[in-house]
Amino acid sequence: MTISLRSFYRIAQLKHSAALVAAALFLASCASKPPKSLVTPIPPVAKQPLPTQSIKNQGTVRGIWLATVSRLDWPPMESVNASSAARIQQQQDALTNKLDKLKQLGINTVFFQVKPDATALWPSKILPWSDTLTGTIGQDPGYDPLQFILDEAHKRGMKVHAWFNPYRVSTNTKTSTVNELNRTLSLHPASIFVLHRDWIRTAGDRFVLDPGIPDVRDWITSIVAEVVARYPVDGVQFDDYFYTETSGSTLNDRQTFQQYGQGFASKADWRRHNTQLLIEQVSRTIKQLNPNVEFGVSPAGVWRNRSFDPAGSETRGAAAYDESFADTRRWVQQGLLDYIAPQIYWPFSRDAARYDVLAKWWADVVKPTHTRLYIGVAFYKVGEFSKTEPDWTINGGVPELKKQLDLNESMPQISGTILFRESYLEQPQTRQAVDYLRTRWGE
Incomplete structure (x- = not known):
């Protein structure tokens, strides 16, 4: 049966027909200056019949993050400039080779970045294709990467969680990036950068969506709903990029606060409320789908x-x-999350943020709840010299990694470990740690 997303959450009423929207897009593409705002049509999602009872994963998670933003882990850069057939083959071979190695290592869950910014790694009706695949935003790569990794991982008995960065639009604000985003105006779908320029802000030297705009939260929720409705994903994960600022590049949401922040004692409280609303409606939407x-x-x-x-x-x-x-603590207490995976990226000896102190603190948080706790481990630090964290280089980082895994497995409230991130498994400085993982987790 087909149901509208309006059943799940409020979205702005579409005042124009699809024909008028298409006409507006065509006329706008002919204009010298992109329009301030265009209505983004939100497509309905198809909901399949489902069991009435939720089936919870009770196994221990041994996970890895597989990042696609800036092609950090995948796809291989050399594949982008290849011919269409060669590109598809190279990207699919690279992914299956990674899955084979992860399987041998004992990894059972892959957190695959499907939305690195305001582009998609599946044929979306809301987002244009990601340029990580072809080098060009909106260019069809000739296959469906999300479906491909789901098929291949499930064949190997591995789970896949679709990893979303909710608010990032781009990784920089360069003129070349602006030009590339503007060129999507004639595409269907075009980038949100040109469809709703009034939603876009700059923060952390990136283009981002303003989390204080209700329509922005609805739009993000619709993207998650599209994936959950169409694909047999085992999970959905948001990373830590909610409000993201740097001291030299803060988010200018003064006008948004004036419009929507009435009744809040401070902008900080209002911002936390906005993040809360996003988590609430995404959680509700996923469970309804x-x-x-x-x-x-x-x-x-x-x-x-x-x-x-x-x-x-x-x-x-x-x-x-x-x-x-x-x-984040409140989300656990309210039961909005099935799991939380805090990034505890410090060793036992880091006094300002000790691994064991934080792991035990989070274990206490989840203890009275039904939320599962997976710990994010800084595998990217293994073998890297650091004056403040020398333990990562002692005996190849194996003793520190062992202590962290031992603690995770000794506490009943901790249900798994996730390593950040996949390509570091292939680095020479992590060789001893990878060998250790293979003996500990491997099949």
């Missing part, structure tokens, strides 16, 4: 420092609550 799909978030490892909040951890560092305006 398919209760068997797990929804999780992978936030920064520190929720709040105890010096700011007695409920916080005994740490001194950037906190998701204060920096990203994400009250």
Whole structure:
């Protein structure tokens, strides 16, 4: 049966027919200057009959993040400039080779980045194709990467969680990037950068969506719904990019706060409320479409420092609550998440944010709830010299990695480990650690 996303959450009423929207896009593409805003049609999603009871994954997760933004882990750069047939073959071979190696290593869950920015790694009716595949935003790669990894991983008995970066539009603000985004105006679908320029802000030297705009949250939710409705994904994950700013590139949401922030004591409280609303409606939408799909978030490892909040951890560092305006602890307590995967990217010896202190703090948070806890481990630091964290280079980083895995497996509240990220398994500095993982997890 076919149901509209309006059944799940409020979206702006479409005042024009599809023909008028198409005409507007055509006329706009002829204009010298992109329009300020165009209505983005949200397509309906097809909901398949599902069991009434949710089936929870009770196994221990041994996971890996596989990043596609900037082609960090996949696809291989050399494939982009190849002919169409060769490109497809190279990208698919690279992915199956990775899955084979991950399977041998004992990895059972891949967190695959399907939305690295405002583009897609599946044939979306909302987002244009990702340029990571072909070098050009909107160019059809000739196959469906999401369906391909689902088929190949499931054949190997591995799970796949679709990893979304919710608000990022681009990784930079270069003139060449602006030109490339503007060129999508004649595409169907075009980039949100040109369809809703009034939604776009700059923060962290990137183009991002303004989280305070209700239509933005609805649009993001519709993208998640499209994937959950169409694909047999095992889970959906948001990363830690909610409100993302740097000291030299802050998000200018003053006007948005004036429009929508009435009744809030501070902009910070209003921002946390906006992030809360996104998590609530995405969680609700996923469960209404398919209760068997797990929804999780992978936030920064520190929720709040105890010096700011007695409920916080005994740490001194950037906190998701204060920096990203994400009250991640509350989401666990309210049952909005099936799992949380905090990025505890420090060793036992890092006094400002000890691995064991944070792992135990999160274990206490999830203990009275039904939310599962997976710990994100900084595999990218293994073998890398650091004055503040020398343990990563002692005996190839194996003793530190062993301590972290031992702790995870010793605590009943911790249901798994996720390594960041896949391509570091192939680096020479991690060879000893990979050999250790193979003996510990491998088949």
